Amino acid sequence: MNGKIMLSRRRLIGSIGVGAGGLLLSGCDALGENARFRSLLGSGENLTYRAQRLVTDRNALAKEYSARDMSPLFRANGNVMPSSLDYAAHLANRFADWRLVVDGLVARPLSIPLAALMAMPQRAQITRHDCVEGWSAIGKWQGPNLSHILSLARLLPSARYIVFHCADAFGAHPYYESIDLIDALHPQSILAWRMNDAPLPVAHGAPVRLRVERQLGYKHAKYVMRIEARDRIDNLYRGHGGFWEDDAGYQWYAGI
Amino acid sequence: MIEVNNDSATGEVERVPVPAGGELVRRHALATRIWHWVNAVTLLIMLGSGLTIFNAHPRLYWGEYGANADYAWLQIGAENGHGYIRVGDARLVTTGLLGLWVDDAGVPQNRAFPSWATIPSDYNLADGRLWHFFFAWVLGIALVVYMAVSLINRHFWRDLRIRPAELAPSHIWHDIKQHIRLRFPTGAAALRYNILQKLSYVGVIFALLPLIIMTGLAMSPTMDAAWPWLLDLFGGRASARSLHFIAAFLLFAFFVVHMVMVLLAEPINEVRSMVTGWYRLPRDRVVPEPSGEGQSA
Numbered sequence: 001m002n003g004k005i006m007l008s009r010r011r012l013i014g015s016i017g018v019g020a021g022g023l024l025l026s027g028c029d030a031l032g033e034n035a036r037f038r039s040l041l042g043s044g045e046n047l048t049y050r051a052q053r054l055v056t057d058r059n060a061l062a063k064e065y066s067a068r069d070m071s072p073l074f075r076a077n078g079n080v081m082p083s084s085l086d087y088a089a090h091l092a093n094r095f096a097d098w099r100l101v102v103d104g105l106v107a108r109p110l111s112i113p114l115a116a117l118m119a120m121p122q123r124a125q126i127t128r129h130d131c132v133e134g135w136s137a138i139g140k141w142q143g144p145n146l147s148h149i150l151s152l153a154r155l156l157p158s159a160r161y162i163v164f165h166c167a168d169a170f171g172a173h174p175y176y177e178s179i180d181l182i183d184a185l186h187p188q189s190i191l192a193w194r195m196n197d198a199p200l201p202v203a204h205g206a207p208v209r210l211r212v213e214r215q216l217g218y219k220h221a222k223y224v225m226r227i228e229a230r231d232r233i234d235n236l237y238r239g240h241g242g243f244w245e246d247d248a249g250y251q252w253y254a255g256i
Numbered sequence: 257m258i259e260v261n262n263d264s265a266t267g268e269v270e271r272v273p274v275p276a277g278g279e280l281v282r283r284h285a286l287a288t289r290i291w292h293w294v295n296a297v298t299l300l301i302m303l304g305s306g307l308t309i310f311n312a313h314p315r316l317y318w319g320e321y322g323a324n325a326d327y328a329w330l331q332i333g334a335e336n337g338h339g340y341i342r343v344g345d346a347r348l349v350t351t352g353l354l355g356l357w358v359d360d361a362g363v364p365q366n367r368a369f370p371s372w373a374t375i376p377s378d379y380n381l382a383d384g385r386l387w388h389f390f391f392a393w394v395l396g397i398a399l400v401v402y403m404a405v406s407l408i409n410r411h412f413w414r415d416l417r418i419r420p421a422e423l424a425p426s427h428i429w430h431d432i433k434q435h436i437r438l439r440f441p442t443g444a445a446a447l448r449y450n451i452l453q454k455l456s457y458v459g460v461i462f463a464l465l466p467l468i469i470m471t472g473l474a475m476s477p478t479m480d481a482a483w484p485w486l487l488d489l490f491g492g493r494a495s496a497r498s499l500h501f502i503a504a505f506l507l508f509a510f511f512v513v514h515m516v517m518v519l520l521a522e523p524i525n526e527v528r529s530m531v532t533g534w535y536r537l538p539r540d541r542v543v544p545e546p547s548g549e550g551q552s553a
Contacts, residue, residue, distance in 0.1 A: 048389055
């Protein structure tokens with residue numbers, strides 16, 4: 001075969017290859033905007049949720065580390081100081097008048113002072129915090145089990161989700177998060193008021209933050225003011241079960 | 257269809273009923289062809305969406321944890337108007353390509369990988385994850401099905417099995433020299449994978465793809481609770497993330513070499529054989545070499 005023809009053929013194939021690569025990427029942008037294709041991609045989240053629930057024992061514990069594994073500096077992310085006047089007043093008062101409200105689909109709504117949370121049976125755990133961005137930090141957390149608080153409030157049979165309403169906000173949108181009952185009743189799900197053997201710092205969510213150790217960081221709601229049991233979450237705020245889910249399209253199930 | 261005996265130990269060409277070249281032969285089974293193209297699309301999407309996810313935190317660490325205050329063994333960033341990549345203590349200025357580059361609108365961007373390499377092209381971590389975790393299922397399921405079929409149809413055993421004689425340094429060195437001279441096998445020898453091909457295909461199918469899937473799972477906090485051995489296997493989540501990135505880089509390197517080899521060989525013939533299954537055997541070279549060298553690759 002003639003070398004020149006061969007070369008031009010190669011060049012042709014090469015440019016087809018490069019062109020196909022470019023088409024693939026720009027095609028991805030167009031596909032990513034298509035509602036039906038997005039919902040196909042979104043089915044991956046549902047599949048992951050179901051598959052992970054299937055292979056994971058509901059009480060399987062996240063790895064707990066020893067004190068020498070802890071991060072020297074635990075990065076604070078998201079809001080590090082809620083801007084509301086109400087929160088400022090609680091902070092100035094060292095949360096003496098602060099109450100954790102537990103309501104919604106419960107038989108016995110509660111209003112729990114911080115001192116009462118501190119007096120409940122405690123769990124302490126050194127665990128790894130995985131941010132959706134890719135970084136991880138290991139810290140020590142202590143607080144009462146969420147399951148203990150929910151058992152005091154007595155969940156109604158219709159309750160399917162636990163929602164955490166927070167004191168911080170991004171613009172007009174308050175932070176909130178929600179988890180299913182499997183994670184809510186998990187033995188490592190606690191309302192931490194202590195971190196690294198000191199009171200929880202403001203940057204990390206004082207007075208209490210959720211620890212839900214088998215999910216990514218944005219599920220670990222900080223500055224928790226109110227816990228609400230609900231039967232659905234699609235009729236709450238902007239409908240996706242959490243601030244980042246509503247605002248940026250992050251997956252509601254953040255086990256991966 | 258021409259039957260070819262593939263059982264010679266070193267790839268020495270049989271002299272008796274060998275096709276001399278020019279004939280059309282069946283080369284790739286349907287399962288192989290389907291998997292090849294599904295994988296080609298899937299891996300490119302996984303790479304593009306993976307780079308988006310990497311851009312959210314363009315640092316890699318070893319160990320159980322790693323965040324900004326900890327030492328990153330690899331970092332892509334921008335400083336004093338320069339983009340750079342740092343690996344250990346070695347730093348390379350990459351302005352225009354990595355860390356600091358100009359987007360289509362002419363706006364300088366401080367992101368690790370540029371928009372032409374990422375899915376979606378505009379930085380969006382949530383969408384990158386949406387793509388990545390859908391096609392992760394495609395990648396995993398397709399690999400498992402392909403492996404099962406290739407055990408049943410004996411593709412692995414027939415075509416990818418590495419004979420001890422092929423691992424002899426002299427044999428490998430011979431194949432490397434043949435590759436460098438761009439002397440590709442002709443006739444029946446072209447139907448067999450040479451040792452360099454076998455090593456790279458076996459490496460991708462049995463090492464890199466399983467490694468990238470398992471390190472991906474090791475980054476999932478739920479999977480770490482379900483299968484704590486994942487963390488022990490890779491030395492922690494931050495290490496798994498580093499290995500995931502390294503495996504992606506090696507798969508990309510494989511892709512580049514694969515493309516170059518197809519282009520240097522016979523692109524249309526090669527692509528046709530991977531689409532239709534039919535491959536035209538390259539003709540023997542005009543000047544026969546006395547030792548037979550040049551055919552046994």
